[in-house]
Amino acid sequence: MVSELINANPIIYEKKERRPRTAPSAPHDEYAVELIDQQEVFDHIRDIKDPEHPYSLEELKVITEEAVEVDDQRNYVRVMFTPTVEHCSMATVIGLCLRVKLMRSLPSRYKVDIRVAPGSHATEAAVNKQLNDKERVAAALENSNLLNMVDDCLAPSYD
Template sequence: MTLGLINANPVVHAKKERIPRSEDPHAHTDDSLNVLSEESISVDDKLGRILITFTPTVPHCSMVTVIGLCLRVKLKHYFPPHFKVDIKVSQGSHANEESVNKQLNDKERIAAALENPNLRQLVDECLYSNEL
């Protein structure tokens, strides 16, 4: 068994910056996708409730729970903790609508998801990345 260095003189390359593509094959704006609209957001200050209804772009969207989790984390930063947040997909907009709505509003599932380092990193990248 070797106790010394495997590669005593490694070649270290500079980190390359990711260059954003100027020609996005799916050049859509947030508005054109109609995922979220002002009409789909309801805030009741007296009752301390927020209801967000969003529409995935396709009925079999695999990112629907991540989108909902991102919305929840973002709202958590802007509203006091006593506000109850309900997040749902629009009726008939997703193949697993009932299951998704249950996941998006289950406190234990949300806590477990945010404890998962990979999922938390994905949420943070979605919310705070300058590349999006």
């Protein structure tokens, strides 16, 4: 029910126009690795659906392209997300959705760091710790109800 939502009337933002992708240049040899950039990572996660609302994380401004950091030399990706309210009960689920989407989309050489934007959540440190602990993430994904919720959020929408 809408009355049970922590943020029953979130602000909805317009989606950014999708830009044509120009892949970063890579060495042209058989051992070349695919290079990843900020836009590509954002394109992978922009359409993830919010667990409580029929909007994407981009439309709720939970994620922005500017909050994605990629260090291709160090095989490192960081995504900072901003829950719509300070006491968002779904912050861990949102972070788990981001992690799973990137685990499924990016080459395995990348270390992915998912974080709540500083000062945006009441239990920021606990959420960050949970989202970046391999054992906790693995245990969460063994829970079929939680995995179904994540898969629902990652399912493509046809709007």
